[in-house]
Amino acid sequence: MIFDDEPSNWKDLQNFVGQMFNECGFETEVSKVVDLVRGKKEIDVYTQDITSEYKPIILVECKFWASPISQETIHSFRTVVADFGANLGFIVSKNGFQSGSYEAVKNTNIRLVSLKELEEEYYDKWKQNLTKHYMPYADQLFPYWDFIGKRPLDGGTIDYKKKQLIHAAYKPVCSLGPGDQMPPYGFFRRYPMTIPIINDKLEQIGTTKILTDRQYFDFVEQNKEKALRHFKILYRE
Structure with a gap:
């Protein structure tokens, strides 16, 4: 719920x-x-x-x-x-x-x-609107992790394993897409979801688990800007 x-x-x-x-x-x-x-x-x-x-x-x-x-x-x-x-x-x-x-x-x-009945009534609307709200952040990240997307401005290479790690660390943001807003099913995720935690050196320092839709969207809210910052570090921007 x-x-x-x-x-x-x-x-x-x-x-x-x-x-x-x-x-x-x-x-x-x-x-x-x-x-x-x-x-x-x-x-x-x-x-x-x-x-x-x-x-x-x-x-x-x-x-x-x-x-x-x-x-x-x-x-x-x-x-x-x-x-x-x-x-x-x-x-x-x-x-x-x-x-x-x-x-x-x-x-x-x-x-x-009851509160739970009210939540059930507006559950689909809630998921659809939050997906719409966070889509601009997902769109910002797409060129960084897409296979044929962005290249470093200095013309150099990037560490592909670190790119995969960043994508995994911010998968809840990266995976948002137009299909999450489309009926009849829209947004749907399988839980538990284990997410690596990384530092500014782009090193994994732990993991966190997402168990519910509430935790999922809370994660997106808390990490939407950090995700872009870490991709920019990788691409030396």
Whole structure:
């Protein structure tokens, strides 16, 4: 799924949801105060899918409660979503919903979910957007590791084994491609993935393991610039 960890309190839950939508490419604000018919209301997570044709607005209520959510809470949130004119509303609950709650939102634009269910709903969108976000870094690296790509500016040779080592060390960045954004499957990787760790002398000093998609994209974020720097060292640029 999108997150490897579980939220430990209400603020964590709110921030997890906000981070998820932000990484999906939505314009997102946590704890946003909005104007309603009867005054102002603070929304846990306000988000808008600006990449889609209709740019739907989504309001999210996060409930880190020890007990299931009551129908009264659901009816209150339905009013907020309707007054604001949002296209969709989610109530994200840690401990489910009381009996009759799902009947209360039948034929409405309110969805009752756990965090994991919300992650599952947006999982493909999340992977697709992060791939798109990091593709420019992969494109920068391609001429360095491609067989018929870049040559050193000084006309000399490069150490082919070091080139292979750098490619292996930054495979998560290098392997991103247009196919990772294409339906129906898009981004898919097999884990565990063992990656060599190298220093600025382009020597292997250890290994690290990637076990999940979250760890994969975190690795790309942390190493996208380091990868280019190490290729530049190899090519004496």
